[in-house]
Amino acid sequence: MIGYILFGLVALVAIVSAVGMLLSTNAIHAALFLVINLICIALFYLGLNAPFLAMVQITVYAGAIMVLFLFVIMLLGAEQVTLKSQLKWQAPLAIVLAVVMIAATFLLFFNVQASGGLSPLAPISEDPRQTETFGSPYAVGEVLFGAYLLPFEMTGVLLLVAMIGAIILTRNEAGGMRDEQRAASNE
Amino acid sequence: MIDFLTLTIEAAIKAALMILSLLTGFAYTTLLERRFIARIQQRVGPNRAGPWGLLQPAADGIKVIFKEDIIPNGADKVIFTLAPALTAIPALIILAVVPLGGDVNVFGYRTSLALTSTNVGVLYILAVTSISVYGITLAGWSSANKYAMLGGLRSTAQMISYELAMGLSILAPVMVVGSMSLADIIDAQKNVWLVVYQPIAGLIFIITMYAETNRAPFDLPEAEQELTAGFHTEYSGMKFAAFYMAEYMKMIGVSVIAATLFFGGYRLFGLENLLGGWMGPVILIGKVMLSLLLFVWIRATLPRFRYDRLMDFGWKVLLPIALANAAITAVLVVLDPWWYRLI
Amino acid sequence: MFEQYYPIAVLVLLATVLSIIVVFLSRIMGPRRPTPKKSAPYESGMSPIGPAVRRLPIKFYLVAVLFILFDIEVIFLLPYATLVRELGVYGLIATGIFVFILTIGLVYEWKKGALDWE
Numbered sequence: 001m002i003g004y005i006l007f008g009l010v011a012l013v014a015i016v017s018a019v020g021m022l023l024s025t026n027a028i029h030a031a032l033f034l035v036i037n038l039i040c041i042a043l044f045y046l047g048l049n050a051p052f053l054a055m056v057q058i059t060v061y062a063g064a065i066m067v068l069f070l071f072v073i074m075l076l077g078a079e080q081v082t083l084k085s086q087l088k089w090q091a092p093l094a095i096v097l098a099v100v101m102i103a104a105t106f107l108l109f110f111n112v113q114a115s116g117g118l119s120p121l122a123p124i125s126e127d128p129r130q131t132e133t134f135g136s137p138y139a140v141g142e143v144l145f146g147a148y149l150l151p152f153e154m155t156g157v158l159l160l161v162a163m164i165g166a167i168i169l170t171r172n173e174a175g176g177m178r179d180e181q182r183a184a185s186n187e
Numbered sequence: 188m189i190d191f192l193t194l195t196i197e198a199a200i201k202a203a204l205m206i207l208s209l210l211t212g213f214a215y216t217t218l219l220e221r222r223f224i225a226r227i228q229q230r231v232g233p234n235r236a237g238p239w240g241l242l243q244p245a246a247d248g249i250k251v252i253f254k255e256d257i258i259p260n261g262a263d264k265v266i267f268t269l270a271p272a273l274t275a276i277p278a279l280i281i282l283a284v285v286p287l288g289g290d291v292n293v294f295g296y297r298t299s300l301a302l303t304s305t306n307v308g309v310l311y312i313l314a315v316t317s318i319s320v321y322g323i324t325l326a327g328w329s330s331a332n333k334y335a336m337l338g339g340l341r342s343t344a345q346m347i348s349y350e351l352a353m354g355l356s357i358l359a360p361v362m363v364v365g366s367m368s369l370a371d372i373i374d375a376q377k378n379v380w381l382v383v384y385q386p387i388a389g390l391i392f393i394i395t396m397y398a399e400t401n402r403a404p405f406d407l408p409e410a411e412q413e414l415t416a417g418f419h420t421e422y423s424g425m426k427f428a429a430f431y432m433a434e435y436m437k438m439i440g441v442s443v444i445a446a447t448l449f450f451g452g453y454r455l456f457g458l459e460n461l462l463g464g465w466m467g468p469v470i471l472i473g474k475v476m477l478s479l480l481l482f483v484w485i486r487a488t489l490p491r492f493r494y495d496r497l498m499d500f501g502w503k504v505l506l507p508i509a510l511a512n513a514a515i516t517a518v519l520v521v522l523d524p525w526w527y528r529l530i
Numbered sequence: 531m532f533e534q535y536y537p538i539a540v541l542v543l544l545a546t547v548l549s550i551i552v553v554f555l556s557r558i559m560g561p562r563r564p565t566p567k568k569s570a571p572y573e574s575g576m577s578p579i580g581p582a583v584r585r586l587p588i589k590f591y592l593v594a595v596l597f598i599l600f601d602i603e604v605i606f607l608l609p610y611a612t613l614v615r616e617l618g619v620y621g622l623i624a625t626g627i628f629v630f631i632l633t634i635g636l637v638y639e640w641k642k643g644a645l646d647w648e
Contacts, residue, residue: 002532003532026263028266028325028328032266032321032325035321051305051306051307051535052307052310055307055310055311055313055314056605058317059310059313059314059317059605060601060602062317063316063317063318063320063601064317064347067320067343067347067594067597068591068595068597068598070324070325071340071586071591071594072591074336074340075586075591136306136307137307137310137367137608137609137612138306138609138612140609141612141613144606144609144610145610145613145617145621145624149624152606152624152628153624153627153628155602155606156629157631159599159602159603159631160631160632160634160635162599163595163596163599163632163635163639164638166592166595166596167592167642167644170592170644171644194537195536195540198536198537198541199540199544201537202537202540202544203544206544206545206548251556252555252559252560253559254556255560255561255562256557256560256562257568257569259570259571259572260569260570261571271549271552272546272550272552272553275548275549276546276549279541279548279549280545283537283538283541284538302537302541303533303534303537303538305535310608311538313604317601330571331571332572332573333571333573334572334573340586343590344590344594347593348593348597350597351597351601351604354601355604358608361608362611362614365612365615366612367608367612420572421571424555424556424557424560425553425554425555425556426553428552429549429553432552494647495646498593499646499647502596503640503645507636510629510633510636514626514629517611517621518622520614521614521615521621523615
């Protein structure tokens with residue numbers, strides 16, 4: 001019972017923050033609404049008995065990636081967004097896609113119930129897959145270094161590519177400045 | 188339902204006590220800092236309010252409450268008001284997963300001196316640390332002031348850079364113990380402190396501690412000569428005090444975490460079991476006070492880093508050393524030589 | 531699970547309430563006499579010049595990106611850290627490859643001067 005109430009509260013905050021993000025005209029406000037939304041997702045993970053994922057969600061998404069978002073907004077001086085949309089076709093397309101996604105969610109929800117599977121509304125503790133160590137760092141580690149070893153190593157390559165990409169993107173300015181300095185120090 | 192009620196009451200009492208201790212700690216750390224730094228500089232320090240100046244924090248508090256609350260032109264009012272709160276909240280909640288003592292009896296009710304215990308304790312600390320940069324970035328941005336903006340950005344860049352070295356230095360003791368639960372980490376140090384196994388990680392953690400709390404010699408963001416007061420240039424009254432409250436509570440918080448990870452936590456060779464377990468928190472407070480004295484001593488002794496040197500130090504010195512240390516630790520733990528086993 | 535994390539929620543709630551009180555205390559108790567000079571942004575006593583929020587050095591962006599990437603590395607290493615003993619040499623090799631790939635990135639950054647702060 002308490003579980004449902006808490007879930008409802010968090011879901012409400014998640015929805016309100018998502019709508020707030022969409023409606024705010026100030027990019028920094030929008031980013032902060034997104035932070036609240038990401039923290040709500042972390043709380044959902046916690047509700048699903050996955051504390052490790054919940055903490056990672058906060059550290060990486062709410063902590064690191066959103067700081068980058070804030071920096072980018074400040075970097076461009078793009079706090080104020082003009083309400084007039086530049087892309088006329090964007091709004092109708094977004095509405096169509098949203099309807100499709102909601103329909104797909106409902107379809108999945110009722111399919112699972114009809115096929116006698118575990119109802120998404122059943123308390124998480126009744127799920128037979130739930131054990132004492134489910135979602136613990138050990139369990140995550142065992143899966144990560146067992147079945148998912150190749151994706152794990154691939155992630156390393158992905159991170160490397162991202163690193164090189166970031167440097168290439170910012171290099172021109174940084175390199176140029178260093179050359180100037182070098183020239184200045186040589187004189 | 189009864190269980191839920193007991194749980195709520197117990198949690199509320201523990202949480203309130205934790206917040207009260209942090210507030211008291213904050214108040215008296217300011218006095219300790221001013222008195223101790225005065226001694227180092229051959230001054231007397233505040234000694235008029237009450238015996239030995241013990242009422243000075245209260246006097247400061249009353250003064251600050253009645254100051255005018257100024258919101259500068261062009262500031263984003265909502266975020267300008269929220270930013271000090273967003274800085275204070277992480278400082279207040281970071282100790283939630285740290286055991287502050289063993290089990291004790293309170294009027295026949297047996298309870299542990301920890302708000303809660305979880306198997307992802309270390310990760311909780313990293314998560315709260317990563318959230319704590321928002322208050323400072325937003326304070327700088329919302330002030331509509333050039334000093335504040337640059338100070339906030341510099342602080343944020345500094346905190347995230349040193350967070351990496353901090354995370355890697357926490358990794359090493361987790362490897363040695365094989366658990367992310369802080370209770371397990373403390374239990375592993377019954378006989379020998381982890382700093383003996385992990386001297387480099389301990390040193391790196393202590394260095395990053397100063398950077399994360401924006402304390403000297405890493406107090407660049409508020410380098411008076413170039414950036415006035417950094418991200419809190421435009422703040423006044425209790426909002427200004429909130430930033431200081433957060434800074435001092437963070438100092439206490441990281442000191443507790445350093446003691447827990449590397450210096451045995453509330454344990455001291457079995458002495459923690461005295462007084463029915465109540466000796467544990469006393470020992471922890473002693474360790475924290477030593478750490479706070481070190482904070483003040485370093486502030487009084489070391490000059491401030493230059494910003495480019497500070498970033499270089501974080502990325503080119505601390506990060507590679509912490510990474511190498513973690514790698515060597517992993518190899519040592521796998522090879523398991525007799526001299527590297529936990530006693 | 532619930533018993534473990536519910537106390538944290540209580541603490542967060544209390545901390546939030548306290549912080550909000552602290553932030554509004556001076557607004558309620560203190561005087562409010564704004565003047566144009568007092569409300570102007572502080573620029574060491576000079577009249578403010580230009581807007582406060584302007585475009586920033588791209589360097590901060592690079593630091594934030596590199597932070598995310600290494601933060602993810604630390605996060606990936608944490609579950610390994612709890613299993614170092616159990617996974618043994620197999621784990622050492624698996625994680626070694628991962629860390630090696632990222633160390634290439636670190637060396638590359640260093641050589642390209644991305645870690646220099648100008």
